[in-house]
Amino acid sequence: MNYASFRLGAQVIYGVVQGESLHRLDTLPGLPPTLKALLPRLAEGFRPDLSAAPVLPLAGLTYLPPVPDPGKVLCVATNFHEAGKEAPAYPLVFTRFAESLTGHDQPLRKPAASERFDYEGEVALIIGKPGHRIPRERAQSHIAGYALFNDGSVRDWQKHSTQFTPGKNFWESGAFGPWMVSRDSVPDLSALVLRTRVNGVVKQQVALSTMIFDPAWLIAYMSSFTPLAPGDVIVTGTPSGFGATRKPPEFLAPGDLVEVEVPGLGLLRNRVVQDGAEPR
Template identity: 45%
Template sequence: MRFVSFEAEGKASYGIVTGKGIHDLGARIGSVVPDLKSYLKAAELGLVPAATAGLAADYAVGDIAYLPPVTEPGKVICVGLNYEGHRLETGRPKQTYPTLFARFADTLIGHNVAIRRPPVSEALDYEGELAVVIGRSGFRIPKEEAASFVAGYSCFNDASLRDFQNHTHQFMPGKNFPGTGAFGPDMVTPDEVGPLGDLKIETRLNGVVVQQAKLEELLFSIEELITYISIFTPLAPGDVLVTGTPGGVGFKRTPPLYMKPGDVVEVEIDKVGQLRNEIAEEQPKG
């Protein structure tokens, strides 16, 4: 099953993607369960009915504007250096534990929304990644139970301002500019995706493949990440784990390959979806 958050007719909502279009859950239960995060919380408590086949389509896919699948996650935790190709191209040593950093929820944008390049930098790089949405509350989760805490998967582009990222050894500044965390188009439940290992992740810039790997190449698996992260912070429905990018990033190429206004970047993951974003200059407020 695929869940989507969107705007239509001037209103934000969420729903289920069907073969005929979008089934609008917000229109039906939004007064009590207003968004996908609250839906996941209610589902954890058994307070929403299981979705069934034959759902009515309220909107055609072309009639909606995509929002991030989870519009206000409590936590967005990103993983660095989680593919061997990326670790080698950066020259970093092997890690005993996952390299983690946080992204702010207000940096997130949806499918077909422009990634914004700020006027303070031209070093805007792509990072195609698999995002994991948490569906149950948990703290210090055993590895053998971790898979049951996954509500679904999505595509993510952790667009990074490399100069700001490298001002110090802390990643945070380069990872938190407004409009740089592309997320979507939708959240796909694990039963629809199936085993992850043989699935391909690919990033394309202006139609040219710049990153490609299989998800089995993750150095720390989804289960290992959930177990480790939940040692130090409780996880809750709607939290998002962004699992790392393969080798091929732009700042390690000769010459560097950075995204610029007018470019189109796509992240595609087998059975999960295809996330597409153009690049645009950040517009001054006023």
């Protein structure tokens, strides 16, 4: 099932997306008011009965990140084997804040502070079952589902020091969605292929089977130094082909359309807009 969060007027709602409709779950008796609160049950294999769920057309709803308020977003830098390049012993890990993310079909903000705004197509793991020091062989059971992610990166700010935080956290510079696909709907994540397109042209393409650090390894590693909670997100890294690696480099400009797609997980689409420089 595809679970998504939306804004409807002043409300944040969630439900199951089927075709062009949302089967709304937040109003059903016995179900919590947010998708984040439902994640522990989903990780245990719960599937809601949609027969009594109010049905809304997607038109008129505003996509939010599947989990609009993650406690932690832990990201991995490049995480795919490349010919002639030695794989690292450990991943480079950095964090993003919730305010740096936007939903599907929402503007992706190019900061006024930089002309080096880049894209990175990735897959995100959404944690449903809490745990600390999780053994690798039990890691899959802690996943509620999977989503797509565009780790929008402001490269010059990223390189101000050895710490990535500034370049990865400009307001609404990254995207997350369009929904969370429940774990039981994805028999084998490694069998899927990730593609990132800019203005319809494929810029990144990789088999997820070529990850250096697979999801179970990442969960075991991350949970070694921090407890994982429902709603936490682990972003599994990007392949080569992003703008800074191209010759000459290709950075995003206002009007560009970025699409991250994995058949079986969906398509995350955002158009780049110029963000202002005035105080907010």
